[in-house]
Amino acid sequence: MSKPQSKDLKHLLSQEAVSRNNSPLKSAFRYFKQPGMTFLGGGLPLADYFPFDKITADVPTPGFANGIGAQITDADKTVIEIYKRAAKNKEENKDIELARSLQYGFTEGQPEITDFLKTHTDMIHKVPYADWDLIASVGNTESWDATLRTFVTRGDSILVEEYSFSSALETVQAQGVNTIPVQMDEYGLIPEALSSLLDQWVGPKPKLLYTICTGQNPTGSCLSIERRKAIYALAVKHDFIIVEDEPYYFLQMEPYTTDKASRGGKHVHSHEEFISALVPSFLSLDVEGRVIRLDSFSKVLAPGLRFGWIVGQATLLERFVRLHEVSIQCPSGVTQSLTNGLLQRWGQSGYLDWLIGLRAEYTHKRDVAIDAVAQYFPQDVVTFVPPVAGMFFTTTIDASKHPKFKEFGEDPLKVETAIYEQGIKQGCLMIPGSWFKSEGKSDPPQKELPENSSHKTHIFFRGTYAAVPLDALEHGLEKFGKAIKIEYGLE
Amino acid sequence: MSKPQSKDLKHLLSQEAVSRNNSPLKSAFRYFKQPGMTFLGGGLPLADYFPFDKITADVPTPGFANGIGAQITDADKTVIEIYKRAAKNKEENKDIELARSLQYGFTEGQPEITDFLKTHTDMIHKVPYADWDLIASVGNTESWDATLRTFVTRGDSILVEEYSFSSALETVQAQGVNTIPVQMDEYGLIPEALSSLLDQWVGPKPKLLYTICTGQNPTGSCLSIERRKAIYALAVKHDFIIVEDEPYYFLQMEPYTTDKASRGGKHVHSHEEFISALVPSFLSLDVEGRVIRLDSFSKVLAPGLRFGWIVGQATLLERFVRLHEVSIQCPSGVTQSLTNGLLQRWGQSGYLDWLIGLRAEYTHKRDVAIDAVAQYFPQDVVTFVPPVAGMFFTTTIDASKHPKFKEFGEDPLKVETAIYEQGIKQGCLMIPGSWFKSEGKSDPPQKELPENSSHKTHIFFRGTYAAVPLDALEHGLEKFGKAIKIEYGLE
Structure with a gap:
């Protein structure tokens, strides 16, 4: 059964996103790799002058028998080696040589790592429409800033949780955008409150809802699937984007019990058990392509990697890429070569083992x-x-x-x-x-x-x-x- | 002789920069390291869960006898080893342990690397006022975007070179800011053209001048010290900021000669010779603190490091830091640990050797x-x-x-x-x-x-x-x- 295409939502773009032009230089770059062409078009330094010849990292080997926090020993150590030139890399089809990761280019993220994340995303979220895509960012803080610049203009309003991450709110306020608090209880956003707010709305409607729906910051609440469905229906009815900021998504835990004896036995074991125990994301409900999902390695690997990714419909993400070309360009190549090296060696299965270990911790x-x-x-x-x-x-x-x-x-x-x-x-x-x-x-x-x-x-x-x-x-x-x-x- | 303090230029800040609030959470963080305090205030993951236990890099050893582009051999190889915990690092006072670089924090950049760059900056530019500072960015493209957000608001005008880097111009235009071209010849911006433009100006004056003054993109010109002085005087007179975007600063070369025989002998040899052969920067002329200098490793080490730095008066840079807190946060920790590892092992002297090698290439x-x-x-x-x-x-x-x-x-x-x-x-x-x-x-x-x-x-x-x-x-x-x-x- 083929999936539906996303809905055209370009009318929700910001003034900045609409007015951003493509560079004429980009049209020249299609000749970059053309056989027989001497390309004198770009200011790229030769990789010969990159002083890093080889980088390595010691990481633990799945399945993390002693827990993900255990000190690595020689017995369970995997050594990642990334050379400047692909020919030297042992897993040359999967590793990102330094000559590429340390060069300009690939604003969307290096293909090896974004491909890994696309497979992972579809495994977890089973995105229900066809033309979804995924691009790299330097973490959810930047993804959120980029999302605002892509959808809102000074004077616009957006919907936020009544209590929310104060840095995320500051990002909005400094951009001159009005934040409308939506009431919540100990289980998160209250769909009825959102519904009545929007039904009575006067003037231009809010363009997006910002929610940290899983392990909410600050309340710690986790929005139920029923509430997510109700809120998604409201997004369709009132034509707004849902931005789910989900750094904590894989920090889902077993339900709390005071019966200490029963605790150990409850951890999920198989990958299937693990995946089906996760609360469904807004992305997994998104038949129209109106969810922008912000994901990150910060809470599952390390914040200092400064690597996040944004999932959404391709047409809207293209505007993010144009913004990133003239701002962050792309995440660090060292981060990308090493993190990709880790993911390729762990595989999808080893990465799930790691996330299961995180759940237990x-x-x-x-x-x-x-x-x-x-x-x-x-x-x-x-x-x-x-x-x-x-x-x-x-x-x-x-x-x-x-x-x-x-x-x-x-x-x-x-x-x-x-x-x-x-x-x-x-x-x-x-x-x-x-x-x-x-x-x-x-x-x-x-x-x-x-x-x-x-x-x-x-x-x-x-x-x-x-x-x-x-x-x-x-x-x-x-x-x-x-x-x-x-x-x-x-x- | 003590240096003068910078001039108060806060009136040149943008609406966004002025309206950005400090987070109340920051006030709590002063208790973070207080002895006896259990700090449950921040969502920081334990470093135990960072999967990277150790990272290494092979880099060449100064003085780069075979040229900076030569393949590294065992004889001239330096191996950088950075451990998760400082105690294991061989140069523990200078290296940035992964437990810190992969954690949240240090929006300004890790102190070891910014201290190195401050020493380097003062050695090269001899900044003539007291309260200058330096903060990290993820490269000059982002530094420029952050500079615009800090100084200009939709509808403002800025001065640019008649021919300029098209991506830099797009960054401006998408933000709804008017670019006023200043005429240039084969030696760069023409001070007389800028002077007559500003003398006749009607309405609010441009808030800044954007210039790639050394190895200009696209013209390749290099602005002379006389023109720099004249333009700086105009900045003082007409009260604007000079943004010098200087990724190519250390790609200064010997003058071209058709006499091939004399070429080899002309390369600079000593560090003093090298430094005095560099054209003085706007920063080196800046007695008032009205220059924002954008520097980067992209052209001297590798673009994919995504590490740049911004030099300017501390009061203005504080607004950049507040912006970075709610956007990029900081450069990649892997980049910082490895690049700092390289710089500490090379030392200021070895880094100059590298730059001299680059000049020769x-x-x-x-x-x-x-x-x-x-x-x-x-x-x-x-x-x-x-x-x-x-x-x-x-x-x-x-x-x-x-x-x-x-x-x-x-x-x-x-x-x-x-x-x-x-x-x-x-x-x-x-x-x-x-x-x-x-x-x-x-x-x-x-x-x-x-x-x-x-x-x-x-x-x-x-x-x-x-x-x-x-x-x-x-x-x-x-x-x-x-x-x-x-x-x-x-x-």
Whole structure:
């Protein structure tokens, strides 16, 4: 059965994306490799002058029997060797020689690595339309900046989660774009809130929705398939792009259980089990080509690789490539040669082994964090939903029960500040939820949903189980629990 | 004698740069390394999960006795080894461990590499004011994009060279910014043309001048110190920023001579000789802090490193850093660890040896190209100025002498197209000069200088001696010479 083609959405492009011209120089480059042609058209240095003759990397060998965090030993070490000239590379059909990766070119990303990622993407997301594509970026922060430049113009509005990653919001605001917060609960965006917001909308509609739908930052929530379907239907109805920023997608975990004995047995084993346990992405629902998916190695391999990729319909991605040609050009060639070297040696199967290993690690870290929150935080003022994805957990605190709530003029933010500062005093820092609050105007102003009235009495803090070793994590949460108890006169 | 402080130029910032807020999250990060603090504030993955345990690179050892393009042998090979943990690194005080370079952070660039570049910059440019600084970028294309976002807003005007790098011009135009061409001759920008343009200016003045002043793209010209001084004085008078885009700065060469016997003896030998032979940069004249210098490893090490740096006054660079935090974040950590590893092992002295080697290579390539142009191009219709910097040479052709000039309606561009196509037919591609023509409006419209009246009768082609080996270069130019001769009925 052949897949449908995407819908024409060029009317959603920004003024900048529309006005970007192709360089006449590009027309000359079609003669670059023509036999018999002496091409004196481009300022490319000779690869002879690249001082790097060979680079290597030591990486672990699948299936990572001792866990993905174990120190590599000689027994499980794979050595990647990339030479300047392809002829010397052992896997010459799959490796990217330095003479190419260290040269200009391939704004879309080197074909070996983007081909690997396309196969991976189709395996995971089974993209339901035909003309999808994938291009490289230097990470999701840059992908998001490029997405804004491609779709919005100063004065436009976009939809964002009520609480969202503050750097992502700053990117928008500095570009003079209005952010409309969409209400959410502990399970993420509320489709009914989005629907009523858009039904009443006056003036030009928002061009896109920005969502970190899996392991949301800051709330740690994971949007259910039912909500994703409802929101996708709204995107079709109201003609907007969904930008799913998904660095945490593969940090999905086993559901939390207090039954410690049953924990070990629950990890997924086969690749099929692993893939089917993942929450379906917006991309996997996208029959029209109106999802822009931002993916990255930052959370699954390493942030400093500065390699991300953008998935979407080819026609729209072409505008991203034109932007990248006159901005980042492409990710680092050293990053590409080494990361591709790793992926080619691991294969699709070994990469899934790695992601399964990551799932086990994060499940364990999450369990330790939630166990500690349950043990050390005062349960009469604190509630929490154990996250099933991402690096973050949140603890919601009833500010109205704080002894000074009246004295604080019933302002929950004052309680938040008091707890934050007491946390620092006790030696543990978690981030106040209000720091992530989206600001923006909608016309007409939104009505607060009944579910959201808790804002007047409740606050939350974002913590992470990602960044610290397990013993420090538990001890830190004990200290933060103590800070809350002190504030509430419970200690 | 202490250096002066820079002038306050914040009034020249763009709407975007002014409106960019600092993240509240940054205020929390000052507790990141505080002793006794459990920092649960950031979504940083553990370095244990970075799959790269060690990376290495084979590079040549200074002083590059066989030339910088020679194949590395065991005798002159230096092996750089960078481990995940600093304790294993042999030069632990100078190397950047992977646990740091592959992590988030250091938007300004890793301190080891930026410190090296600051020392290098002061050695070469002797920056005449106190509060200058240097930050990393992912190459000059991105640096230029970031510079525009920092200084100009849709509707603003900037000054550009009459012929300029077409990608750089596209970057400007897509941002809705007007480019005012400043007239140039075979020696670059003409200060008198800029002066008269600005003296008659109506309305808000241009905020910056973009110039590729050394080894100009496309003309190959190199701006003299006298013209640089005159232009800097105009920048002070008319209050604009000078952006010097200088990827070719270290591709300065010996003056061309037809006396082949004397060529070998002229190469610079000592570091002092080398530095004093360089044309002074705008940065070296900048007493007020109004120069933004864009530098890069692309032409001196390899483009695929995607590492550039921006030099300017600290107050202005702070706005670039805020932009980079929400766009590129930082250059690839693999690039930084390996390039820094190379620079630390070479040292400032070894790096100068490399640059001196580069000067010798490009001098030789330029000589071969110019010899071939002199030999194969018909001298009665072609003129040229041998370049002293960069990758490009241009040949100016008298279109009015073309047999079909009248038939072409005296349109020199028709002659240009005919020669371009004949070149392709003969098997050599050079780029028509008109492809680099800047477009833009000034009020009042500029008067053409008498020097520039040749536009009505003369065209030029840009070639490069960088990208092809010497034998192909000579043969290619023979073919292009033949193309011109055919067009002019001389063959």
